Amino acid sequence: MKQARVNGVELAYRDEGVGAPLVFLHAFPLNQTMWDGQVTAFAGRRRVVTFDWRGFGASSAGDGISGMDVLADDLAGLLNELQIGRAAICGLSMGGYAAFAFARRHADRVEALILADTRPTPDTEEGKQGRRDAAELVRQSGPAAIAERMLPKLLGPTTCRDRPQVLSQVRAMIEANRPEGIAQASLGMAEREDATPLLGQLSCPTLVIVGNEDQLTPPSDSEKMSRLIPGARLAVIPGAGHLSNLEQPEAFNRHLAEFLGTEHG
Numbered sequence: 001m002k003q004a005r006v007n008g009v010e011l012a013y014r015d016e017g018v019g020a021p022l023v024f025l026h027a028f029p030l031n032q033t034m035w036d037g038q039v040t041a042f043a044g045r046r047r048v049v050t051f052d053w054r055g056f057g058a059s060s061a062g063d064g065i066s067g068m069d070v071l072a073d074d075l076a077g078l079l080n081e082l083q084i085g086r087a088a089i090c091g092l093s094m095g096g097y098a099a100f101a102f103a104r105r106h107a108d109r110v111e112a113l114i115l116a117d118t119r120p121t122p123d124t125e126e127g128k129q130g131r132r133d134a135a136e137l138v139r140q141s142g143p144a145a146i147a148e149r150m151l152p153k154l155l156g157p158t159t160c161r162d163r164p165q166v167l168s169q170v171r172a173m174i175e176a177n178r179p180e181g182i183a184q185a186s187l188g189m190a191e192r193e194d195a196t197p198l199l200g201q202l203s204c205p206t207l208v209i210v211g212n213e214d215q216l217t218p219p220s221d222s223e224k225m226s227r228l229i230p231g232a233r234l235a236v237i238p239g240a241g242h243l244s245n246l247e248q249p250e251a252f253n254r255h256l257a258e259f260l261g262t263e264h265g
């Protein structure tokens with residue numbers, strides 16, 4: 001794993017393969033290894049970049065709240081370090097929230113967008129309180145308590161029944177994170193802006209992906225979102241919950257490859 005100093009933090013990243021850049025943004029509260037199946041599948045034909053958000057995995061934490069604008073600017077800084085101007089950006093869930101902020105703040109750097117298991121709308125008041133409670137919980141009881149609370153919602157019933165090893169893999173990712181990084185991002189998500197007004201202004205090719213068993217950002221949200229983005233395509237993946245790339249990697253990679261193949265030759 002390589003390290004780059006960006007905006008006062010050390011970001012751990014991978015940069016593999018050659019070709020048009022394709023950057024993957026991980027979900028909360030995981031790390032960049034959630035994209036291993038995509039790195040393997042795409043590094044033969046693209047320049048694939050993954051990294052740990054500040055406070056996650058092997059990246060250091062910042063001092064304040066990890067808001068989505070902060071994450072988006074970290075991404076821009078990392079791309080600068082890697083001398084990448086424009087890239088296809090694939091964000092899942094919190095990665096998608098950060099991708100919206102990146103598209104708002106650095107629109108000219110977005111070649112294409114892949115929005116997986118995410119939503120443009122901000123949290124309700126109840127949702128914001130839930131984020132504050134989660135920050136408190138992780139600071140007091142550690143990441144295992146967050147894993148316990150989130151795991152039943154992150155994975156779909158098909159994965160829990162047929163591929164229990166994915167459950168162990170996700171639990172291990174969550175438990176390896178530091179409490180403060182999780183707390184800072186939880187509070188950051190609570191503050192995120194409504195990205196709905198941005199959707200109609202997106203002019204890059206966009207693919208929306210969602211697992212048909214996603215409880216956190218259900219397919220109905222993705223259908224609505226894809227209708228608001230000019231020319232967007234929608235792919236619904238059977239047998240996947242919220243972590244569609246981990247739960248059904250072959251289907252996820254097929255949709256992504258078809259999209260990138262058509263849009264970028």
Ligand code: MLT
Binds near residue numbers: 092093094
């Ligand atoms: C994620 O997968 O990134 C989180 O579930 C996002 C969220 O809690 O809204």
